[in-house]
Amino acid sequence: MGLFDKMFRSERDVAKEEIERIPWVNITEQQDIEDLKKRSFEKPVVIFKYSTRCGISRITLRKFENDLPENLDVDFYFMDLVKYRSLSNEIAESFKVRHESPQLIVLKEAKVQHHSSHQDINAKQLPDYI
Template structure:
Protein backbone atom coordinates (compact mmCIF):
# COMPACT_ATOMS: atom_id res chain seq x y z
CA UNK A 1 0.00 0.00 0.00
CA UNK A 2 1.29 3.43 -0.94
CA UNK A 3 2.44 5.77 1.79
CA UNK A 4 1.36 9.28 0.92
CA UNK A 5 1.25 12.73 2.40
CA UNK A 6 -1.88 14.81 2.05
CA UNK A 7 -1.39 18.29 0.58
CA UNK A 8 -3.70 20.76 2.30
CA UNK A 9 -2.22 24.17 1.42
CA UNK A 10 -0.91 25.99 -1.63
CA UNK A 11 2.40 26.57 0.17
CA UNK A 12 2.75 22.84 0.77
CA UNK A 13 2.01 22.20 -2.94
CA UNK A 14 4.70 24.71 -3.96
CA UNK A 15 7.22 22.80 -1.80
CA UNK A 16 6.24 19.51 -3.46
CA UNK A 17 6.63 21.10 -6.89
CA UNK A 18 10.08 22.40 -5.90
CA UNK A 19 11.01 18.98 -4.48
CA UNK A 20 10.25 17.39 -7.87
CA UNK A 21 13.44 19.03 -9.18
CA UNK A 22 15.42 16.74 -6.88
CA UNK A 23 13.34 13.58 -7.22
CA UNK A 24 10.15 12.60 -9.07
CA UNK A 25 6.84 12.66 -7.18
CA UNK A 26 3.36 11.26 -7.79
CA UNK A 27 0.32 13.42 -7.00
CA UNK A 28 -3.23 12.08 -6.94
CA UNK A 29 -6.23 14.48 -6.98
CA UNK A 30 -9.21 12.78 -5.35
CA UNK A 31 -12.89 13.67 -5.10
CA UNK A 32 -14.22 12.16 -1.88
CA UNK A 33 -17.79 12.13 -3.25
CA UNK A 34 -17.19 10.41 -6.61
CA UNK A 35 -17.40 6.63 -7.12
CA UNK A 36 -14.98 6.75 -10.08
CA UNK A 37 -12.52 8.61 -7.88
CA UNK A 38 -13.00 6.00 -5.14
CA UNK A 39 -12.00 3.31 -7.63
CA UNK A 40 -8.95 5.30 -8.78
CA UNK A 41 -8.01 5.90 -5.13
CA UNK A 42 -7.97 2.12 -4.64
CA UNK A 43 -5.60 1.78 -7.60
CA UNK A 44 -3.39 4.61 -6.29
CA UNK A 45 -3.38 3.04 -2.83
CA UNK A 46 -2.23 -0.30 -4.30
CA UNK A 47 0.76 1.38 -5.98
CA UNK A 48 3.95 0.31 -4.18
CA UNK A 49 7.02 2.23 -5.23
CA UNK A 50 9.53 3.77 -2.82
CA UNK A 51 8.97 7.34 -3.92
CA UNK A 52 7.16 10.37 -2.53
CA UNK A 53 3.42 10.26 -3.21
CA UNK A 54 0.86 12.93 -2.40
CA UNK A 55 -2.92 13.16 -2.16
CA UNK A 56 -5.08 16.24 -2.70
CA UNK A 57 -8.76 16.10 -1.76
CA UNK A 58 -10.20 18.40 -4.41
CA UNK A 59 -13.43 19.37 -2.64
CA UNK A 60 -11.84 20.01 0.73
CA UNK A 61 -8.79 21.80 -0.71
CA UNK A 62 -10.03 23.46 -3.90
CA UNK A 63 -7.35 26.23 -3.91
CA UNK A 64 -4.61 23.57 -3.95
CA UNK A 65 -6.32 21.68 -6.77
CA UNK A 66 -6.68 24.87 -8.79
CA UNK A 67 -3.04 25.83 -8.24
CA UNK A 68 -1.87 22.40 -9.44
CA UNK A 69 -3.84 22.91 -12.67
CA UNK A 70 -2.32 26.36 -13.16
CA UNK A 71 1.26 25.35 -12.34
CA UNK A 72 1.24 22.22 -14.51
CA UNK A 73 -0.83 23.77 -17.30
CA UNK A 74 -3.22 20.82 -17.32
CA UNK A 75 -6.99 21.22 -17.07
CA UNK A 76 -8.48 19.95 -13.82
CA UNK A 77 -10.22 16.60 -13.78
CA UNK A 78 -10.90 14.31 -10.90
CA UNK A 79 -9.73 11.84 -10.22
CA UNK A 80 -6.41 12.80 -11.74
CA UNK A 81 -2.86 11.54 -11.25
CA UNK A 82 0.48 13.05 -12.19
CA UNK A 83 4.10 12.00 -12.31
CA UNK A 84 5.99 15.25 -11.76
CA UNK A 85 9.65 15.59 -12.69
CA UNK A 86 11.55 18.88 -12.56
CA UNK A 87 8.38 20.88 -11.94
CA UNK A 88 6.54 19.48 -14.97
CA UNK A 89 4.01 16.73 -15.46
CA UNK A 90 5.91 13.97 -17.26
CA UNK A 91 2.69 11.88 -17.25
CA UNK A 92 -0.91 12.42 -16.23
CA UNK A 93 -4.11 10.42 -16.39
CA UNK A 94 -7.69 10.75 -15.23
CA UNK A 95 -10.70 8.64 -14.38
CA UNK A 96 -10.48 4.94 -15.36
CA UNK A 97 -6.98 5.39 -16.82
CA UNK A 98 -5.54 5.64 -13.30
CA UNK A 99 -4.46 2.10 -12.51
CA UNK A 100 -1.76 0.48 -10.40
CA UNK A 101 -0.45 -1.14 -13.58
CA UNK A 102 -0.16 2.23 -15.35
CA UNK A 103 1.51 3.86 -12.32
CA UNK A 104 3.97 0.95 -12.18
CA UNK A 105 4.68 1.35 -15.90
CA UNK A 106 5.31 5.12 -15.88
CA UNK A 107 7.56 4.93 -12.82
CA UNK A 108 9.47 1.77 -13.84
CA UNK A 109 12.51 3.65 -15.15
CA UNK A 110 12.85 5.94 -12.13
Protein backbone atom coordinates (compact mmCIF):
# COMPACT_ATOMS: atom_id res chain seq x y z
CA MET A 1 0.00 0.00 0.00
CA GLY A 2 1.39 3.37 -0.96
CA LEU A 3 1.82 6.45 1.18
CA PHE A 4 -1.18 8.21 -0.36
CA ASP A 5 -3.41 5.18 0.23
CA LYS A 6 -2.51 5.28 3.92
CA MET A 7 -3.07 9.03 4.13
CA PHE A 8 -6.53 8.93 2.55
CA ARG A 9 -7.91 5.87 4.29
CA SER A 10 -10.43 6.54 7.00
CA GLU A 11 -9.55 5.91 10.62
CA ARG A 12 -12.39 3.39 10.71
CA ASP A 13 -10.81 1.42 7.81
CA VAL A 14 -7.51 1.32 9.67
CA ALA A 15 -9.28 0.16 12.84
CA LYS A 16 -11.04 -2.67 10.97
CA GLU A 17 -7.70 -4.14 9.93
CA GLU A 18 -6.33 -3.85 13.44
CA ILE A 19 -9.18 -5.70 15.15
CA GLU A 20 -8.96 -8.82 13.01
CA ARG A 21 -6.34 -10.62 15.13
CA ILE A 22 -8.82 -11.62 17.84
CA PRO A 23 -12.35 -12.98 17.26
CA TRP A 24 -13.99 -9.86 18.66
CA VAL A 25 -17.74 -9.65 19.06
CA ASN A 26 -18.84 -6.11 18.27
CA ILE A 27 -21.06 -4.29 20.72
CA THR A 28 -23.50 -2.35 18.57
CA GLU A 29 -26.81 -2.43 20.46
CA GLN A 30 -28.25 -2.62 23.95
CA GLN A 31 -28.99 -6.34 23.59
CA ASP A 32 -25.24 -7.01 23.13
CA ILE A 33 -24.60 -5.66 26.63
CA GLU A 34 -27.31 -7.90 28.07
CA ASP A 35 -25.88 -10.86 26.17
CA LEU A 36 -22.33 -10.31 27.42
CA LYS A 37 -23.58 -10.01 31.00
CA LYS A 38 -25.27 -13.41 30.67
CA ARG A 39 -22.25 -14.86 28.90
CA SER A 40 -20.00 -13.75 31.78
CA PHE A 41 -21.69 -16.39 33.98
CA GLU A 42 -20.36 -19.09 31.63
CA LYS A 43 -16.86 -17.73 31.06
CA PRO A 44 -14.97 -14.48 31.61
CA VAL A 45 -15.71 -11.62 29.25
CA VAL A 46 -13.21 -9.02 28.08
CA ILE A 47 -14.53 -5.69 26.79
CA PHE A 48 -12.18 -3.41 24.86
CA LYS A 49 -13.52 0.11 24.32
CA TYR A 50 -11.76 1.87 21.48
CA SER A 51 -11.84 5.32 19.89
CA THR A 52 -11.33 5.45 16.14
CA ARG A 53 -10.19 9.07 16.57
CA CYS A 54 -7.42 8.33 19.05
CA GLY A 55 -3.89 7.29 18.16
CA ILE A 56 -3.35 6.01 21.70
CA SER A 57 -6.31 3.64 21.25
CA ARG A 58 -4.77 2.28 18.05
CA ILE A 59 -1.37 1.74 19.67
CA THR A 60 -2.89 0.17 22.79
CA LEU A 61 -5.07 -2.21 20.78
CA ARG A 62 -2.13 -3.33 18.64
CA LYS A 63 0.02 -3.94 21.75
CA PHE A 64 -2.84 -5.77 23.50
CA GLU A 65 -3.36 -8.10 20.56
CA ASN A 66 0.36 -8.75 20.10
CA ASP A 67 0.91 -9.49 23.81
CA LEU A 68 -2.20 -11.59 24.38
CA PRO A 69 -1.38 -15.03 25.81
CA GLU A 70 -2.66 -17.93 23.74
CA ASN A 71 -5.47 -20.29 24.68
CA LEU A 72 -7.39 -18.01 27.02
CA ASP A 73 -10.93 -19.26 27.55
CA VAL A 74 -12.66 -15.88 27.39
CA ASP A 75 -15.03 -14.05 25.10
CA PHE A 76 -13.73 -10.83 23.58
CA TYR A 77 -16.09 -7.91 22.99
CA PHE A 78 -15.13 -4.77 21.12
CA MET A 79 -16.78 -1.36 21.18
CA ASP A 80 -16.24 1.55 18.83
CA LEU A 81 -17.15 4.20 21.35
CA VAL A 82 -17.20 7.01 18.80
CA LYS A 83 -19.98 5.32 16.86
CA TYR A 84 -21.73 3.87 19.93
CA ARG A 85 -21.13 6.49 22.61
CA SER A 86 -24.51 5.94 24.29
CA LEU A 87 -23.72 2.22 24.68
CA SER A 88 -20.31 3.10 26.08
CA ASN A 89 -22.01 5.29 28.66
CA GLU A 90 -24.39 2.41 29.44
CA ILE A 91 -21.43 0.11 30.10
CA ALA A 92 -19.84 2.70 32.39
CA GLU A 93 -23.07 3.12 34.33
CA SER A 94 -24.00 -0.55 34.42
CA PHE A 95 -20.61 -1.73 35.67
CA LYS A 96 -19.80 1.35 37.77
CA VAL A 97 -16.57 2.20 35.94
CA ARG A 98 -15.57 5.61 34.68
CA HIS A 99 -15.79 5.98 30.90
CA GLU A 100 -12.30 6.05 29.39
CA SER A 101 -10.69 5.33 26.06
CA PRO A 102 -9.03 3.07 25.38
CA GLN A 103 -10.42 0.92 28.16
CA LEU A 104 -10.30 -2.74 29.11
CA ILE A 105 -12.96 -4.28 31.35
CA VAL A 106 -12.90 -7.90 32.54
CA LEU A 107 -16.15 -9.42 33.81
CA LYS A 108 -17.04 -12.61 35.65
CA GLU A 109 -20.62 -13.27 36.68
CA ALA A 110 -21.53 -9.75 35.52
CA LYS A 111 -19.08 -8.21 38.00
CA VAL A 112 -15.97 -6.23 37.14
CA GLN A 113 -12.83 -8.19 37.98
CA HIS A 114 -10.51 -5.60 36.48
CA HIS A 115 -10.59 -2.42 34.47
CA SER A 116 -7.78 -0.32 33.13
CA SER A 117 -7.15 2.32 30.54
CA HIS A 118 -4.43 3.77 28.37
CA GLN A 119 -0.94 2.53 29.22
CA ASP A 120 -2.25 0.43 32.13
CA ILE A 121 -3.89 -2.03 29.70
CA ASN A 122 -1.66 -5.10 29.77
CA ALA A 123 -2.66 -8.28 27.96
CA LYS A 124 0.08 -10.28 29.67
CA GLN A 125 -1.69 -9.74 33.01
CA LEU A 126 -5.07 -10.88 31.71
CA PRO A 127 -4.73 -14.43 33.12
CA ASP A 128 -4.49 -12.88 36.60
CA TYR A 129 -8.02 -11.47 36.25
CA ILE A 130 -9.77 -14.43 34.72
